[in-house]
Amino acid sequence: MTSKKWLLSYHLMLLPGILLLIIFSTVPLFGTVIAFQDFIPGIPILKQTWSGLDNFKFMIQLPDSRQVFINTITIASMKMVLGIIIPITFALLLNEIRARSYKRIVQTIVYLPHFMSWVILSGILIAMLSIDGIVNQITHLFHAEPVMFLASNTYFRQIIVWSDVLKEFGFSAIVYLAALAGINPSLYEAAEIDGATRFGKLRHVTIPGIMPTIVLLSTLSLGNILNAGFDQVFNLYNPLVYSSGDIIDTYVYRMGLVDQQYGLATSVGLLKSVIAIILISISNKLADKFAGYRIF
Amino acid sequence: MVLSKSWGSRSADVFIYFALTLIAFISLFPLWYTIALSFSDKAAVNAGRVFAWPVGFNLTSYKIILQDHKFFAAFIISVKRVLLGGAINFVLTVIMAYPLARDNKKFPGRTIYIWYLVFCMLFSGGLIPLYMTVTNLHLQNTLWSLVLPGAVPVFNVILIMNFFRNLPKELEEAAVVDGAGPLYTLLRIFIPVSMPALATVTLFSIVGHWNSFFDGLIYMNKPSMYPLQTYIQQLVVRIDPELMKTLTSEQLIELSKASDKTLNSAKLIVAMIPLLAIYPFLQKYFVHGIVLGSVKE
Numbered sequence: 001m002t003s004k005k006w007l008l009s010y011h012l013m014l015l016p017g018i019l020l021l022i023i024f025s026t027v028p029l030f031g032t033v034i035a036f037q038d039f040i041p042g043i044p045i046l047k048q049t050w051s052g053l054d055n056f057k058f059m060i061q062l063p064d065s066r067q068v069f070i071n072t073i074t075i076a077s078m079k080m081v082l083g084i085i086i087p088i089t090f091a092l093l094l095n096e097i098r099a100r101s102y103k104r105i106v107q108t109i110v111y112l113p114h115f116m117s118w119v120i121l122s123g124i125l126i127a128m129l130s131i132d133g134i135v136n137q138i139t140h141l142f143h144a145e146p147v148m149f150l151a152s153n154t155y156f157r158q159i160i161v162w163s164d165v166l167k168e169f170g171f172s173a174i175v176y177l178a179a180l181a182g183i184n185p186s187l188y189e190a191a192e193i194d195g196a197t198r199f200g201k202l203r204h205v206t207i208p209g210i211m212p213t214i215v216l217l218s219t220l221s222l223g224n225i226l227n228a229g230f231d232q233v234f235n236l237y238n239p240l241v242y243s244s245g246d247i248i249d250t251y252v253y254r255m256g257l258v259d260q261q262y263g264l265a266t267s268v269g270l271l272k273s274v275i276a277i278i279l280i281s282i283s284n285k286l287a288d289k290f291a292g293y294r295i296f
Numbered sequence: 297m298v299l300s301k302s303w304g305s306r307s308a309d310v311f312i313y314f315a316l317t318l319i320a321f322i323s324l325f326p327l328w329y330t331i332a333l334s335f336s337d338k339a340a341v342n343a344g345r346v347f348a349w350p351v352g353f354n355l356t357s358y359k360i361i362l363q364d365h366k367f368f369a370a371f372i373i374s375v376k377r378v379l380l381g382g383a384i385n386f387v388l389t390v391i392m393a394y395p396l397a398r399d400n401k402k403f404p405g406r407t408i409y410i411w412y413l414v415f416c417m418l419f420s421g422g423l424i425p426l427y428m429t430v431t432n433l434h435l436q437n438t439l440w441s442l443v444l445p446g447a448v449p450v451f452n453v454i455l456i457m458n459f460f461r462n463l464p465k466e467l468e469e470a471a472v473v474d475g476a477g478p479l480y481t482l483l484r485i486f487i488p489v490s491m492p493a494l495a496t497v498t499l500f501s502i503v504g505h506w507n508s509f510f511d512g513l514i515y516m517n518k519p520s521m522y523p524l525q526t527y528i529q530q531l532v533v534r535i536d537p538e539l540m541k542t543l544t545s546e547q548l549i550e551l552s553k554a555s556d557k558t559l560n561s562a563k564l565i566v567a568m569i570p571l572l573a574i575y576p577f578l579q580k581y582f583v584h585g586i587v588l589g590s591v592k593e
Contacts, residue, residue, distance in 0.1 A: 017453075123560060
C-alpha cells in the first residue's frame with residue numbers, strides 16, 4: 001500500500017501539467033461552439049447570437065470549399081502512397097549494402113532534411129525553382145522555355161508532394177530499417193541452402209519479414225488523409241495556385257485570422273477534426289486487426 | 297568461407313551503390329546549392345551562372361547579416377524560446393511520466409489521468425479557438441504565447457512513461473528502503489538511468505521549438521518580436537498576396553529577379569547553423585528513440 005504522502009506527491013507532480021492541458025487543450029475545445037454562432041470578435045462567447053448550422057450550410061455552398069477539400073485529399077493521398085513506397089525502396093536498397101561506413105554516410109545525409117523547417121526548405125525551393133534558379137537553368141540547356149514553377153497550377157501539387165518526399169523519406173525509412181534488422185539471419189541461411197538467389201531471398205524472406213510493419217504504417221497513415229501539410233503549403237503557395245494548392249488548414253487560417261470570419265473558419269476546422277477523429281479510430285481499429293497494434 | 301559472387305549479383309551491387317549515391321546527392325544538393333548561392337557574387341546569381349560552386353566567391357552577405365540588428369534580435373528571441381520551451385517540456389515530461397509509470401494498484405488515480413492525456417492528444421479545438429484562448433489570456437507579444445500552448449508534450453510523456461515502466465522494479469524499491477521520497481527517487485534514480493531516452497525527446501522538442509514559425513506569426517503583432525523562423529518566413533519566403541493579385545506575370549518575374557538571392561540564402565544558412573550543430577547528437581539518439589516508442593510491457 002502506498003503511503004498518503006507518496007500519493008499526494010503523485011497528484012502534485014501531475015497538477016501543473018494537467019492545469020496547462022485544461023487551459024490550452026480543453027478550454028479551446030469548448031471554444032468550438034463558435035462554429036454554431038454568428039461570431040463577432042470582441043463580445044464574450046455566451047453573449048453572441050446563435051445561428052445553428054448556418055455556418056456549415058454556408059460553407060458547403062462556397063465553391064472554394066469544395067476545391068479546397070479536393071486539393072487536400074489529392075495532395076495528402078499522393079503523399080501517403082509515395083511516403084510508403086519510397087522509404088521502403090530506400091530501406092531495401094540500403095539493406096543490401098555491407099560497407100558500414102558508406103551506409104552511415106548515406107544515412108547521415110538523408111536524415112538531415114527531416115530536421116529542417118519548412119520555412120528554410122521553402123526558401124531553398126523558391127530559390128531553386130525561381131525563374132533564374134537552377135531548375136530553369138538546367139531545362140534551358142535543353143532549350144525549354146523558363147517556367148515559374150511555383151505559380152503554375154500544372155506543377156504545384158507535384159512540387160508539394162515530391163518536396164515532402166525529399167524531406168521525409170530518409171527519416172521514414174528508419175522504421176523499416178529497424179524491421180529489416182530484426183529479421184532472423186538463419187532464415188537467409190536456410191534460403192541460401194535451398195539455393196535461393198539474391199532476388200529470391202528478397203522476395204521470400206525480406207519482404208515477408210517487413211510486411212507487418214508495412215501493413216501497420218499504411219493503415220495508420222490513413223488517419224492523415226486530411227492533413228496535407230500546413231507548414232509546407234503555407235510557405236510555398238500563393239494566390240496564383242489556390243485552385244490546385246489551397247488546403248483546408250490554409251483556408252481556415254485565411255478565412256479566420258486574416259478575414260476575421262471566426263465562426264465560419266471554426267466550423268470548417270471542426271468538420272475537419274470530426275472526420276479526422278473518425279478516420280483515426282478506423283485506422284487504429286484496422287491496425288489492431290491486421291497488425292495487432294495498440295497505442296496503449 | 298569465401299563466396300564468389302555471381303556476375304548478376306555483382307552488377308546488382310553496382311546498381312545499388314549508384315542508386316544510393318544518387319539519392320544521397322539529391323538529398324544534399326538543395327543545401328549545397330544554397331551554400332553556393334550564399335557565397336556567390338550577386339550579379340552572377342541573378343544572371344543564373346551559379347550551379348554547384350560559388351561564382352565570384354565573397355563573404356558580403358555574411359558581413360551584412362553580422363551587422364543586421366533585426367536578424368540578430370530574431371535569433372536571440374528564438375534562442376530564448378528554445379531554452380524556455382525546452383526546459384518546460386523537459387520538466388513537465390519527467391514529473392508527469394514518473395507518477396504515471398506507477399502500477400494501478402500503487403496509484404489508484406492513474407487510469408483517469410491516462411485517459412485524460414489520450415483525450416487531449418486526440419481532440420483539439422483547432423486553430424481559431426486556441427488563438428482566442430491565448431489572446432484572452434493576454435499572452436500575445438510575450439514569449440509565453442510560444443511556449444505555454446505546447447508546454448505538455450503528451451506523446452513524449454507517454455513515451456517516457458513506458459520507458460520508466462520497463463526499468464527494473466528493484467531500483468525504486470531499494471531507494472524506498474533507504475527512505476527516499478518520490479522527488480528524490482525521480483531526480484537521483486529515474487532521470488540518470490533514462491538519460492538517452494530523455495535526451496532524445498528533449499532534442500526533438502528543441503528542434504520543434506527552433507523550427508516553428510506559425511505561432512510567432514499569429515501571436516506576435518510587432519515584427520521586432522518575431523522569432524527567427526517567422527522573421528525569415530516574412531522576409532525571405534513570403535510574397536505579399538495582395539501584390540501577387542495585382543501584378544502581371546512579367547512584373548512578377550522582374551520582382552523575383554530583383555530579390556537578393558545571395559543575402560536570402562545566407563540568412564537561411566545562418567538560421568540552420570544551430571540545427572547543424574546539434575545534428576550529430578540528434579543522430580546519435582533518435583534511432584534509439586524511435587525504437588523506444590514501440591517498447592511496451
